[in-house]
Amino acid sequence: MTTTAAPDAASDKLDSGVLKIAGVVVIGAIMAILDVTVVSVALPKFQSEFHTTPATAAWTMTAYTLALATVIPVTGWAADRFGTKRLYMTSIALFVAGSVLCSMAWDIGPLIAFRALQGLGGGMLMPLGMTIMTKAAGPDRIGRVMAVLGVPMLLGPIGGPILGGWLVDTASWQWIFLINVPVGIIAFTAALKILPKDTASASESFDFLGMLMLSPGLALFLYGVSSIPGEGTVGSRKVLIPAVIGLVLVIGFVLHALRREHALIDLxxxxxxxxxxxxxxxxxxxxxxxxxxxxxxxxxxxxxxxxxxxxxxxxxxxxxxxxxxxxxxxxxxxxxxxxxxxxxxxxxxxxxxxxxxxxxxxxxxxxxxxxxxxxxxxxxxxxxxxxxxxxxxxxxxxxxxxxxxxxxxxxxxxxxxxxxxxxxxxxxxxxxxxxxxxxxxxxxxxxxxxxxxxxxxxxxxxxxxxxxxxxxxxxxxxxxxxxxxxxxxxxxxxxxxxxxxxxxxxxxxxxx
Missing domain, CATH: 1.20.1250.20 (MFS general substrate transporter like domains)
Structure with missing residues (x-):
């Protein structure tokens, strides 16, 4: 297999090597970010297709977001342990697999579950892409690298509603997920050929206790917060109970991380x-x-x-x-x-x-x-x-x-x-x-x-x-x-x- 060597980070301009790596990262990030806004316009379709309530249909969005929050804390350790290239390709594969399963969903429950699987893959793509680009470009070109990574953040809110509305109107709701398959194949193939090999490190042990506190803590807290608009008040039990439990777990993680040498998040x-x-x-x-x-x-x-x-x-x-x-x-x-x-x-x-x-x-x-x-x-x-x-x-x-x-x-x-x-x-x-x-x-x-x-x-x-x-x-x-x-x-x-x-x-x- 042919790989591209890491480009010279000392060069002032973004050379062709860095731009090729940027192209791979942007494709993956666009795929993950665009999927959030594309699905948002299909919620009424989910309601009619699966004969469900707006609140239940909204879980197709919430499940994706909570999965993102769950997997992001693990990304830093996993990148060090397995290498960014392998982990990035695994994330793309997981995201595409989740997309295919979403298109095959026969009811709202399976669709919500498959959206969570999508989120597990999508949650790692942006932090991994940022890590790959920062290492490739070096400190003197961080600003230009971040400008490149900003493209997916712009295209998501703009292109998502346009693409989602067009696909739902002219084809079917399944295509808002199937569209990820060819894009994912391109991103996976490009990552395989273009991303440079990096050295995995097994020097740091995995912080299991930290993961058991931070990942569910973030997920519970965000679930409580995301329930506020539907409940209309912060005082609702549906808001307070998960948010407080989540906050306690996050605080517990902070106290734990301050005492541990290799915590999940390096405070x-x-x-x-x-x-x-x-x-x-x-x-x-x-x-x-x-x-x-x-x-x-x-x-x-x-x-x-x-x-x-x-x-x-x-x-x-x-x-x-x-x-x-x-x-x-x-x-x-x-x-x-x-x-x-x-x-x-x-x-x-x-x-x-x-x-x-x-x-x-x-x-x-x-x-x-x-x-x-x-x-x-x-x-x-x-x-x-x-x-x-x-x-x-x-x-x-x-x-x-x-x-x-x-x-x-x-x-x-x-x-x-x-x-x-x-x-x-x-x-x-x-x-x-x-x-x-x-x-x-x-x-x-x-x-x-x-x-x-x-x-x-x-x-x-x-x-x-x-x-x-x-x-x-x-x-x-x-x-x-x-x-x-x-x-x-x-x-x-x-x-x-x-x-x-x-x-x-x-x-x-x-x-x-």
Whole structure:
């Protein structure tokens, strides 16, 4: 078998070797991330096909997310133990197998189970891809590497609803899963031929106790948080019991990890100032931005009456804006550090978000699409430079654990943000009689033809106001990101050691 040697990390530009590796990683990441948003548009189809409730159909999404949260903590250790190439190819195979089984599901229960299997494979693809790319490119090109890895994050929210709506309308729901088969075969074959061999290390024992606490702890906590919108309150037993148990398990893991030398997640990484600040910034940013991203398609679907395909197209300007600035942001991060770029990006996002705080039922599409484009430009200068700040100062030995940590933070914070924004919006609607009535019409609980004249328009307007009020909260959280972002490095980060050297690979992390 022919393999490509690891490219020269000292070169300033992304050479052909790194770009080939990037292509493999991006294909796998797109496959995993796109699958989340593609399935979201098929939920009504699942309800009618399997004669089930909306809450049960939503478990096809929840099971995938919980499986992601369960497997991500193990990825760092597994990458060290088995090597990134073999583990990456195994993840692709697992994801494709889950996809095939999903397409063969005969009832909603098996479909939920097969979605969880998909999540076990998909959960490892992004942190593994980040590890592979960081090792291949070296510390001087982290910004450009992260810009490349940002492409799947953009294509998922944009392309998912478009692709999913088209497949469900023109073919069948099975094709939203079968589409992964040819893509997965291409990704597996490319990984086999292009990814360089890496050396597996058996020096660290597996932290079984840590896994038994952290993986189910994260899954239970996210399950409780994701139940908030459906329950309408944080005080529900369905929310509190799993969330509290999950939180206790996570806290137990932290206490355990502080005493164990080779814990599942290396908490000594927090002695790295740049990584710690990046984690805090990413947490706030993911809560605010990922939560607000949920609201954009909902506004177009519920207030403006657009179908799924048109809604996906209307969201495209956000991705186009990010695609414009992300390569620029990557290059500038490598040259001048992420600090100034992230601050500027957050300000731009805030400017676009401010437009949506004033959204109405008849707001100009040109204004809204322009605001989405501006927010996308800000995102291109924000998310991946934050990730670069975390990864640039890590040694090669720390990269797998660092990328795992950042993916856990992003996944958890994003879920919290989504649940928080959904709860705020739901409560705002329920507190307004006109908006609540309109919500009943959307759910089919209130016949529209039985409403008095003008009630439907008044309800639609009140519904739009509820979106605007929720965007105010998102804007405040976006502004709060400026505080930790002020402490991000304002110049090119100096790594703790040469990540290509053997000494750096074994360099200890000093705990102060």
């Amino acid at each position: 000594s990484l927090f002695s790295n100032r740049n990584l710690t600040i990046a984690v805090i910034t990413m947490t706030l940013f993911s809560v605010a931005f990922m939560g607000s991203m949920l609201l954009f398609p909902s506004y177009f679907l519920q207030v403006r009456g657009e179908n799924t395909l048109h809604t996906g197209l209307l969201l495209a300007p956000q991705g186009l804006g990010a695609m414009l600035t992300m390569p620029i942001g990557g290059k500038l991060t490598d040259k001048m550090g992420p600090g100034k770029l992230v601050l500027f990006g957050i300000v731009i996002i805030g400017a676009g978000m401010a437009v949506f705080t004033q959204v109405a039922a008849d707001s100009s599409y040109w204004v809204l699409l322009g605001a989405l484009f501006v927010m996308g430009m800000g995102m291109g200068l924000t998310m991946m430079p934050i990730m670069s700040a975390a990864m640039a100062s890590l040694t090669q030995h720390q990269v797998a654990r660092g990328s795992t940590l950042m993916n856990i933070v992003q996944q958890t914070a994003g879920s919290i943000g989504t649940a928080t924004m959904s709860m705020i919006f739901t409560q705002t609607v329920l507190n307004d009689k006109a908006a609540a009535t309109y919500g009943g019409v959307l759910q089919g609980l209130v016949p529209a033809d039985q409403l008095p004249p003008g009630a439907l328009d008044a309800g639609r307007s009140a519904f739009a106001d509820a979106f605007g009020s929720t965007y105010v909260v998102a804007l405040v959280l976006i502004a709060a990101c400026l505080i930790p972002a002020l402490f991000l490095p304002r110049h090119k980060a100096a790594p703790t050691g040469d990540p290509t050297s053997d000494e750096a690979a074994q360099a200890p992390v000093l705990v102060h």
